[in-house]
Amino acid sequence: MLSELLIDPFQYDFMIRALIAAVFCGVTLSTLGTFTINRNMGFMADAMAHATLPIIAVGVFFGFSISELGAPAAIVVALFLGFIVKNTKIGEDTSIGIIFSTFFALGFILIKLLNVTINLEDLLFGQILAVNRTDIYIITALFLIVIGIIIIFFKQLLFYSFDPIGAEVKGLNTNFLNYLFLITLSLAVVSALQTVGIILVLSMLIIPAASAKLITDTFIDSIKVSIAFGIISSVTGLIVSYHLDLPTGPSMSLVASTVFLLSYISSKSRIKNR
Amino acid sequence: MPTKENIYESQQIIVSDQCCVQYGESLALDDVTFTVTKGKKIAVVGPNGGGKSTLFKALAGLIPLSNGSLKINGLDPLMAKGMISYIPQKDSLNWNFQLSVKQVVEMGLTDKNSLFSFNNRKNVEKINESLNQVGILDKSEENINNLSGGQQQRVLLAKALIQDSDILLLDEAFSAIDVGAQEDIMKIINGSDLKEKTILLATHDINNLEDKFDEVLCLNRHCCAFGNPLEVLTEEVIEEMYGSHNNMFLDHKPGSHGS
Numbered sequence: 001m002l003s004e005l006l007i008d009p010f011q012y013d014f015m016i017r018a019l020i021a022a023v024f025c026g027v028t029l030s031t032l033g034t035f036t037i038n039r040n041m042g043f044m045a046d047a048m049a050h051a052t053l054p055i056i057a058v059g060v061f062f063g064f065s066i067s068e069l070g071a072p073a074a075i076v077v078a079l080f081l082g083f084i085v086k087n088t089k090i091g092e093d094t095s096i097g098i099i100f101s102t103f104f105a106l107g108f109i110l111i112k113l114l115n116v117t118i119n120l121e122d123l124l125f126g127q128i129l130a131v132n133r134t135d136i137y138i139i140t141a142l143f144l145i146v147i148g149i150i151i152i153f154f155k156q157l158l159f160y161s162f163d164p165i166g167a168e169v170k171g172l173n174t175n176f177l178n179y180l181f182l183i184t185l186s187l188a189v190v191s192a193l194q195t196v197g198i199i200l201v202l203s204m205l206i207i208p209a210a211s212a213k214l215i216t217d218t219f220i221d222s223i224k225v226s227i228a229f230g231i232i233s234s235v236t237g238l239i240v241s242y243h244l245d246l247p248t249g250p251s252m253s254l255v256a257s258t259v260f261l262l263s264y265i266s267s268k269s270r271i272k273n274r
Numbered sequence: 275m276p277t278k279e280n281i282y283e284s285q286q287i288i289v290s291d292q293c294c295v296q297y298g299e300s301l302a303l304d305d306v307t308f309t310v311t312k313g314k315k316i317a318v319v320g321p322n323g324g325g326k327s328t329l330f331k332a333l334a335g336l337i338p339l340s341n342g343s344l345k346i347n348g349l350d351p352l353m354a355k356g357m358i359s360y361i362p363q364k365d366s367l368n369w370n371f372q373l374s375v376k377q378v379v380e381m382g383l384t385d386k387n388s389l390f391s392f393n394n395r396k397n398v399e400k401i402n403e404s405l406n407q408v409g410i411l412d413k414s415e416e417n418i419n420n421l422s423g424g425q426q427q428r429v430l431l432a433k434a435l436i437q438d439s440d441i442l443l444l445d446e447a448f449s450a451i452d453v454g455a456q457e458d459i460m461k462i463i464n465g466s467d468l469k470e471k472t473i474l475l476a477t478h479d480i481n482n483l484e485d486k487f488d489e490v491l492c493l494n495r496h497c498c499a500f501g502n503p504l505e506v507l508t509e510e511v512i513e514e515m516y517g518s519h520n521n522m523f524l525d526h527k528p529g530s531h532g533s
Contacts, residue, residue: 038370154391159381162371169334169360170437172386217417219372 009242017136018128018248022234024143025192026204030230031150032188033209034223035181039161042206043093044081047100048186049198051077053107056123061114066123067135067194071142074186077103082182126197126249128238135194142191149184157181158219195234196249207256208233211263215270229259287312287440287472288333292342295328301495302328305342308491308500310472312440315463317483317503318476320493320515326476327363329493330443333474334360346441359434363446364426369419375429376401376414382436404436407467409458424455431462442468444475460486480507 009015036045052073059069081099088095111118122130131139150157160167160177168174192201208229209222216222237252244251288310295303303325310316318326331337332344335351335358346354359382379401405411408428413421418429427447434442448456456479463473464486475487483490483503490506492498498514499506 038368040370151391152389155381155384155388156386158371158373158377159384162368162373162378163362163366163381164368165331165336165362165366166360166381166433167384168336169355169358170382170385171355172384213372217372218374219377222372 005243006239009239014129014131015238015242017131017133018238019235020136021128021131021139021195022238022252023231024139025195026208026230026234027227028143028146028188029192029201029204030208030212030226031147031223032185033205033207033230034212034219034226035157035161036185037206037209037213038219041185042202043096043100044085044182045185045189045205046202047081047096047103048074048077048189049193049201050100050107051081051103052190052193053104053123053198054110057107057110057114057116057118060116060118061110065134066118067138070138070190070193071187074190075183078182078186079179082179086178122197123193124197124199125247126193126195126200128195128248131194139191139194142187146184146188146191149180153177153180196252200249200253203253203256204230204234207253207260211256211260214260214263214267229256229263233259285312286310287347289345290329290342291344293329293332293339293344294341295325295332295337296340297328301340303332303493304496306493306497307342308497310474310489312472313470314472314488315486316472316474317480317487317490318474318493319478319480319483319490320498321517324494324515326493327445330360330445330474330476333441333443334358356437357439358441358443359437359439361427361430361434361442361444361447364423364430364449373418374414375405375410375416375418375421378418378429379404379432379436382433400436401432404432407435408432408462422455423451424458427451427455427459428462431459435468440470440472442471442473444473446476446478448475448477448479480512483507 010019036042052070055073055076056066056069059073060066081096084095084099085092110116111120119127156167156172156177157180159170160172160174160181164174167177189201189205192204196204209226211229212222212225216225233256234252237255238248240246240255241248241251286309288308290306290308293303293306294301306325306329318329320326328337332339333346333351335355344351346357349357351358376398380397382404383397383400402411402414405414408431410425410428410432413425413429418426421429431444431447434444447459451459462468463475474491480490487503489501490503491500492506492511492515494515499508499511
């Protein structure tokens with residue numbers, strides 16, 4: 001009975017592609033989420049997702065698909081955001097907010113002006129069931145790049161995140177590490193646009209990581225648990241949405257939120273039991 | 275043949291000559307001149323905004339001078355990276371990260387060539403050795419967030435010591451830790467293990483400095499005084515540093531320290 005519930009959906013090719021996309025995006029986002037929540041960069045990530053809209057609008061106008069545009073858009077947005085935040089004196093939150101809303105507004109205006117045919121609801125909330133073979137290749141490549149960068153530069157990124165001044169004194173290239181992280185985060189965010197969409201990508205980025213942090217004692221453990229929660233949320237969300245005929249992105253988000261609630265309750269009872 | 279003067283010269287590990295640092299329009303350091311001899315323990319005192327952190331950052335090569343010169347072992351600070359370990363103020367660290375003591379100390383061994391996160395045994399030995407030096411080897415696996423302020427400061431000291439550099443800069447190492455923990459850290463600093471190290475420590479506490487430090491550098495944007503704490507911490511110097519609000523230091527005269 002249970003196995004039918006779990007296996008039934010995957011007799012269709014589009015559901016298998018959706019599963020692959022869900023797992024890879026789940027892992028990518030939940031891994032980066034652990035750094036993101038500890039560095040309080042959730043707003044930055046949210047802005048990255050929104051700021052891609054004008055690039056997508058122009059790209060689609062010239063005949064590219066959303067996933068093809070993802071990586072270049074991510075890099076442009078990350079470099080731009082990083083540069084503005086570093087070189088203006090109005091505060092990080094404020095400058096991110098200005099770029100976020102300006103780009104998002106510009107995106108909508110361009111979509112209208114260029115008469116681009118984009119299904120906005122899909123873009124905002126994701127449309128994982130429409131993922132095609134090319135999308136899978138791109139999502140897989142982005143998954144490998146992001147995870148590869150994190151594994152290779154883990155020690156340096158951790159040092160820089162914990163003690164930026166100490167890292168600079170020690171001779172680490174902190175400017176490079178700053179932009180490397182921004183670009184990696186941005187790549188992860190855009191790789192998930194098709195899966196969960198511009199608005200809900202934040203939930204898959206920070207909720208599994210936050211849930212993991214509540215019930216683990218070390219950063220390393222929190223990464224492992226966050227990845228597990230990321231996969232559980234995206235796959236469960238996919239299966240639930242199939243059976244109940246609900247939109248997939250929001251289903252994944254709500255499963256992640258449920259996991260968070262359970263983690264919160266369990267962390268409270270853990271403290272009581274100490 | 276090395277002359278007597280040459281040997282003396284070579285012992286001068288930090289030479290600051292009319293050093294100026296500017297942030298926009300304002301001078302954070304103005305015409306600061308002093309010379310530190312190898313192995314000396316120096317207290318750097320002065321009001322908030324007096325330039326203590328700025329001086330440390332300039333020494334560490336993090337900010338450029340707008341005028342004058344600063345030499346570490348005869349080299350410009352940018353060239354002298356690796357000779358200096360810097361322990362930043364605690365609030366510039368990101369305590370959200372749940373790291374273990376040994377993970378933090380290991381950062382002292384991390385440089386721009388550290389790729390992948392494989393642990394080698396040599397690192398583990400070095401980490402244990404430096405934790406032992408600061409007396410918290412038993413805390414190696416603990417989460418830094420669960421330690422007391424004094425223990426956290428010792429972890430940061432171990433992270434600096436593992437780099438095996440000649441100069442240690444401790445920025446506000448005593449803020450938010452109790453007197454006992456301060457004493458413990460001073461014992462480590464003045465211990466025989468660190469005899470060769472030149473140590474500069476920024477502090478707000480100007481009492482009994484002569485018991486703990488060889489010299490004191492009094493900074494209020496410019497160098498108000500530099501030398502033996504007993505000789506240079508006069509009422510005039512304290513007045514110059516802290517303005518007229520020096521009532522709290524009234525009992526502080528050379529040779530008499532109240533209690």
